[in-house]
Amino acid sequence: MIRILYFSRSTNALYDDQLEDILESSRRNNSALGITGILVHANGMFMQVLEGPEQPTLRTYVKILDDQRHSDCQIAYIAHTDKRIFEGWSMGAIARNDPLDFEKIIALQKQHRKAVVEPKIFIQTIREWLTILKDKHG
Amino acid sequence: MIRILYFSRSTNALYDDQLEDILESSRRNNSALGITGILVHANGMFMQVLEGPEQPTLRTYVKILDDQRHSDCQIAYIAHTDKRIFEGWSMGAIARNDPLDFEKIIALQKQHRKAVVEPKIFIQTIREWLTILKDKHG
Numbered sequence: 001m002i003r004i005l006y007f008s009r010s011t012n013a014l015y016d017d018q019l020e021d022i023l024e025s026s027r028r029n030n031s032a033l034g035i036t037g038i039l040v041h042a043n044g045m046f047m048q049v050l051e052g053p054e055q056p057t058l059r060t061y062v063k064i065l066d067d068q069r070h071s072d073c074q075i076a077y078i079a080h081t082d083k084r085i086f087e088g089w090s091m092g093a094i095a096r097n098d099p100l101d102f103e104k105i106i107a108l109q110k111q112h113r114k115a116v117v118e119p120k121i122f123i124q125t126i127r128e129w130l131t132i133l134k135d136k137h138g
Numbered sequence: 139m140i141r142i143l144y145f146s147r148s149t150n151a152l153y154d155d156q157l158e159d160i161l162e163s164s165r166r167n168n169s170a171l172g173i174t175g176i177l178v179h180a181n182g183m184f185m186q187v188l189e190g191p192e193q194p195t196l197r198t199y200v201k202i203l204d205d206q207r208h209s210d211c212q213i214a215y216i217a218h219t220d221k222r223i224f225e226g227w228s229m230g231a232i233a234r235n236d237p238l239d240f241e242k243i244i245a246l247q248k249q250h251r252k253a254v255v256e257p258k259i260f261i262q263t264i265r266e267w268l269t270i271l272k273d274k275h276g
Binding site for chain 1: 140192193196197199200203211212213216217218
């Protein structure tokens with residue numbers, strides 16, 4: 001399995017029902033492909049984690065690149081893994097009303113621009129997103 | 139930039155002119171996309187390194203997955219990098235008459251099957267391929 005975390009910029013102000021559309025089609029496709037993950041949308045940015053079998057996950061990412069609702073996709077973290085973080089979540093979602101730590105995300109982006117990327121900080125942040133998800137859905 | 143090393147199995151006995159075809163079209167496409175790398179073909183296996191801008195390189199890899207001349211593509215190593223190893227090689231080639239160290243490649247594959255992959259061993263092997271390339275082309 002492989003895990004990808006990417007950042008992108010929302011091309012337009014995205015309304016809640018449009019976000020629901022993205023999530024619905026993504027959940028449908030991901031279930032069939034064995035992909036799990038989370039979509040974070042806040043502050044005009046998307047951050048998404050995709051984790052699943054190598055080929056379907058990479059094919060899905062390349063399809064996502066062509067989605068006109070965002071631009072400037074950049075992978076912040078990509079690595080093989082033998083264990084899912086988002087087990088059971090065909091696509092969890094965190095949006096602007098959830099308690100996101102923006103300072104941490106900005107630090108994560110800065111980290112990403114450095115030549116040497118420290119994977120631990122990404123995994124730690126991703127795990128915090130899982131905690132937010134679980135808190136939301138009790 | 140991103141660097142990918144994958145292994146795959148050659149679906150048929152591949153003749154030298156077919157290998158030349160693959161290399162020629164790959165060099166043409168890669169030059170346009172800023173991708174460099176090496177294709178190793180020996181013992182019924184392909185090993186290829188692709189390095190270049192993130193999106194074109196991933197798109198190219200996903201296209202390669204659909205090539206009927208090989209199967210069982212598996213990424214052994216994928217990581218961001220700020221420096222090319224194959225600078226100037228739109229696609230170098232090593233084939234069965236070159237002095238390949240098969241034991242090392244088999245060790246590399248076994249390494250890949252373990253949960254924890256040590257990136258250094260991949261980079262070291264990739265650099266050895268570059269040395270073979272340079273020796274061949276004087």
